[in-house]
Amino acid sequence: EPEVTQTPSHQVTQMGQEVILRCVPISNHLYFYWYRQILGQKVEFLVSFYNNEISEKSEIFDDQFSVERPDGSNFTLKIRSTKLEDSAMYFCASSQAGRTGTEAFFGQGTRLTVV
Amino acid sequence: AQSVTQLDSQVPVFEEAPVELRCNYSSSVSVYLFWYVQYPNQGLQLLLKYLSGSTLVESINGFEAEFNKSQTSFHLRKPSVHISDTAEYFCAVSPTSNTGKLIFGQGTTLQVKP
Numbered sequence A: 001e002p003e004v005t006q007t008p009s010h011q012v013t014q015m016g017q018e019v020i021l022r023c024v025p026i027s028n029h030l031y032f033y034w035y036r037q038i039l040g041q042k043v044e045f046l047v048s049f050y051n052n053e054i055s056e057k058s059e060i061f062d063d064q065f066s067v068e069r070p071d072g073s074n075f076t077l078k079i080r081s082t083k084l085e086d087s088a089m090y091f092c093a094s095s096q097a098g099r100t101g102t103e104a105f106f107g108q109g110t111r112l113t114v115v
Numbered sequence B: 001a002q003s004v005t006q007l008d009s010q011v012p013v014f015e016e017a018p019v020e021l022r023c024n025y026s027s028s029v030s031v032y033l034f035w036y037v038q039y040p041n042q043g044l045q046l047l048l049k050y051l052s053g054s055t056l057v058e059s060i061n062g063f064e065a066e067f068n069k070s071q072t073s074f075h076l077r078k079p080s081v082h083i084s085d086t087a088e089y090f091c092a093v094s095p096t097s098n099t100g101k102l103i104f105g106q107g108t109t110l111q112v113k114p
Helices: none
Strands: A004-005 A010-013 A019-024 A031-037 A041-048 A051-059 A065-068 A075-079 A088-095 A109-112 B003-006 B012-013 B019-021 B026-029 B031-037 B045-049 B056-058 B065-066 B075-076 B089-093 B108-113
Touching: A004 A088, A010 A019, A019 A031, A019 A088, A019 A109, A041 A075, A075 A088, A075 B026, B003 B089, B012 B019, B019 B056, B019 B108, B026 B075, B026 B089, B031 B065, B031 B075, B045 B056, B045 B065, B045 B075, B075 B089
Parallel strands: A010 A109, B012 B108
Antiparallel strands: A004 A019, A019 A075, A031 A041, A031 A088, A041 A051, A065 A075, A088 A109, B003 B026, B019 B075, B031 B045, B031 B089, B056 B065, B065 B075, B089 B108
């Protein structure tokens, strides 16, 4: 069964460092998403991506965040200068179409710890 | 803007007992409603969804949820739970005019005890 794959499963980084979280969406999917969950809080939408550009982003997704689809298979989230409050579980998701109601498939998440 | 509230952070229940996980939402526009489940060390999986039509929707593993527009609720129920149902359950909404963005509740941990 096709699945969304995220690497690494756990990333520890020092405050101020750049980090790249990687995702391989399901191959025939066209819409890609990043969400995050700070420990004890809600899963929050960060950004959606379609046709090589951001289609929507939340207030959380400020200038320190960026997304990229560098090739035909990977979808990455970059945090340029990490802060302690960026520590969270980051989920990647993909769907065949962006029409709401089409199932989004999620990866297992990357736990980012900023120290 | 939309928001989702799951009132119970943890729900302990004995095996074969019924369970209800509560979800209320707030939105100024029409929304679709979802329940996702996260088993230990796995990603979020869609459990069921309400898009339109019958307000009662069912999953393949015995869960059901009923959309109640007047109470803005989408509670999840199962008449008899199994140990394997132990997981975290997330209620989510998505505006009907949107590109697929999901707004999640805080999650409810269902702990099924033998």
